[in-house]
Amino acid sequence: MAEPKPDVSTAEDGRVLRGTRNRDRITDALFELVESGELIPTAEQVARRAGVGERTVFRHFADMETLFSELSGRLESEMRPLLEQPTATGSREQRVRALVERRAELYERISPFKHSGTLQRVHSEVLQRKHAAMNRTFREHLSGALGDSISGGSEILEALDFLTSFEAWDRLRNDQNLSRERASQVCIASILKLLRAADAAEDRTPTRAGI
Numbered sequence: 001m002a003e004p005k006p007d008v009s010t011a012e013d014g015r016v017l018r019g020t021r022n023r024d025r026i027t028d029a030l031f032e033l034v035e036s037g038e039l040i041p042t043a044e045q046v047a048r049r050a051g052v053g054e055r056t057v058f059r060h061f062a063d064m065e066t067l068f069s070e071l072s073g074r075l076e077s078e079m080r081p082l083l084e085q086p087t088a089t090g091s092r093e094q095r096v097r098a099l100v101e102r103r104a105e106l107y108e109r110i111s112p113f114k115h116s117g118t119l120q121r122v123h124s125e126v127l128q129r130k131h132a133a134m135n136r137t138f139r140e141h142l143s144g145a146l147g148d149s150i151s152g153g154s155e156i157l158e159a160l161d162f163l164t165s166f167e168a169w170d171r172l173r174n175d176q177n178l179s180r181e182r183a184s185q186v187c188i189a190s191i192l193k194l195l196r197a198a199d200a201a202e203d204r205t206p207t208r209a210g211i
Contacts, residue, residue, distance in 0.1 A: 023060045025050040030071050039116040068117075069126045075113050076134070082106050083137060087145050093192060099145045099164065100187045104180060107169045114166055138165070146195075156198045163190050 029049035033041040043064060047054040061067040082105065088098030107114075121127040139161055143150075150156050162168055164187070172183040 019060070022050070022052055022056055025052065026057055026060055026067070027070050027074060030067055031074065034071070034112050034116045037112060039112065039119055065120075065124050065126060068120055068124065069130070071113070072117065072127060072130045075110060076130075079106060079110065079134075083141050092146070092195065095145055096191050096195075097188055099142070100184050100191070103164055103169065103187075104184050107166050108180060110166075111170065111173075114170070135165075150195070150198070156194065159194055160191060163187060163194070 026046060029046045030041060033045060033049055038045065041049075043054050043057050046067070047057050050057070057067070061070065082102060085102065088095045090098075117127055117131060121131055142161060142164055143157070146160065150160065169183060169187070172178045172186060173180070178186065
């Protein structure tokens with residue numbers, strides 16, 4: 001009796017599945033290493049964490065830049081639900097508080113990845129583009145939350161963009177050693193004072209009819 005021929009399609013499916021699993025394990029390993037504070041993991045560290053050979057890492061990713069780009073994409077997927085939540089309603093102060101609280105939650109989550117990206121970005125055009133795209137997303141989110149409350153021209157928007165940025169949050173938390181709650185209070189107070197000052201300056205501006 002002739003032996004049955006091996007099912008080529010089944011074997012191929014198995015290789016594809018193993019490849020997908022290995023790719024996911026490698027990305028998971030990088031994610032976990034950065035999250036734990038290893039801001040510039042090596043291919044050797046990633047391979048060891050993933051339980052694969054170093055050659056396997058580069059079989060799935062051309063270089064470490066490609067792997068970090070994959071990490072950035074996964075981070076963006078995590079961030080999107082927070083940024084896409086409906087814009088808070090209510091008074092301007094309520095909306096400012098909601099905006100800062102949402103940013104605080106987001107920035108606390110992505111802090112190690114942002115630090116890692118800052119170290120890697122200087123050598124990576126891919127990460128530079130992703131960083132710029134992320135900043136545009138944050139700015140659009142800011143305009144959606146407070147756009148109708150912003151007076152005083154583009155300078156106010158630029159100042160608000162800075163006050164709600166990760167860089168400002170990171171300085172408050174890590175350089176000035178403020179608690180999350182205290183850092184949030186400082187951000188909220190700064191934004192509200194800026195907006196009130198802009199309103200007051202707008203009120204003092206003479207109208208054309210009064211000139």
